[in-house]
Amino acid sequence: MVRKKTKGIKKTTGDYLHHGTRAALSVIPWIGGSAVELFSILIAPPLEKRLDEFLNDISDRLKRLEEQGKTNFKNLSENKEFISAVLQAMRTAISTHDEEKLNALRNAVINTALDDTLDDAKRQIFLRYIDELTPWHILILKGMADLRNAPPIPLKQFIDTYLPDFSAEEKEFFDVLQRELSDRGLLGPTVDGVRMSLDATIGGVKLTSRHGDEFLHFITEHTKEKRFLN
Numbered sequence: 001m002v003r004k005k006t007k008g009i010k011k012t013t014g015d016y017l018h019h020g021t022r023a024a025l026s027v028i029p030w031i032g033g034s035a036v037e038l039f040s041i042l043i044a045p046p047l048e049k050r051l052d053e054f055l056n057d058i059s060d061r062l063k064r065l066e067e068q069g070k071t072n073f074k075n076l077s078e079n080k081e082f083i084s085a086v087l088q089a090m091r092t093a094i095s096t097h098d099e100e101k102l103n104a105l106r107n108a109v110i111n112t113a114l115d116d117t118l119d120d121a122k123r124q125i126f127l128r129y130i131d132e133l134t135p136w137h138i139l140i141l142k143g144m145a146d147l148r149n150a151p152p153i154p155l156k157q158f159i160d161t162y163l164p165d166f167s168a169e170e171k172e173f174f175d176v177l178q179r180e181l182s183d184r185g186l187l188g189p190t191v192d193g194v195r196m197s198l199d200a201t202i203g204g205v206k207l208t209s210r211h212g213d214e215f216l217h218f219i220t221e222h223t224k225e226k227r228f229l230n
Contacts, residue, residue, distance in 0.1 A: 065110070081116060089130075107218075129184060140174075143158060144202070145216055148207065148208075150203050152201040152202060158202060186211055190207055
């Protein structure tokens with residue numbers, strides 16, 4: 001009897017993720033088959049879609065860069081720092097739905113492909129920041145970088161402009177966000193650890209630290225690059 005040859009089925013990233021998570025759930029003693037089924041029905045499909053979209057977008061951008069002679073797939077496949085950056089970004093990408101953070105992750109991966117001069121420890125720390133910080137943290141940092149050469153404005157106007165979904169009434173929460181940026185060394189001495197009133201003015205001076213500028217540079221799209229670094 002002649003066996004019919006079957007074509008190999010190409011597995012997506014989601015397939016591997018799905019099977020791996022199912023296997024992990026099945027070996028946890030207190031999680032039964034119903035939990036595995038719940039994962040299969042409710043969690044797996046959107047999780048697979050999210051990760052596939054993330055990787056496909058990066059792949060498309062890398063192909064365009066290769067066509068422009070700005071990067072090389074073979075070199076990237078042998079670049080340990082790049083592979084590690086992609087894997088670290090993937091772990092964060094599957095755990096967030098927020099486009100601000102996903103965009104920062106995509107840009108971080110692309111910038112790693114384009115420039116391998118950033119210290120590997122800093123790259124890992126910056127990727128961890130994307131995981132830890134909220135979109136509001138990132139928007140505050142970007143806003144403060146924008147104000148470097150702009151006329152000073154009241155803090156309330158800053159919040160209304162750069163955090164449109166944030167209520168100025170939640171000023172105490174803004175203080176928390178600012179403090180967490182300061183704790184990571186991302187803010188300059190002008191605002192580092194300074195608790196401001198809504199009437200206080202900011203701008204016209206450098207508000208971000210060198211470390212903060214490097215982080216913003218790392219998460220900014222190469223084709224729309226802002227010069228955070230001098």
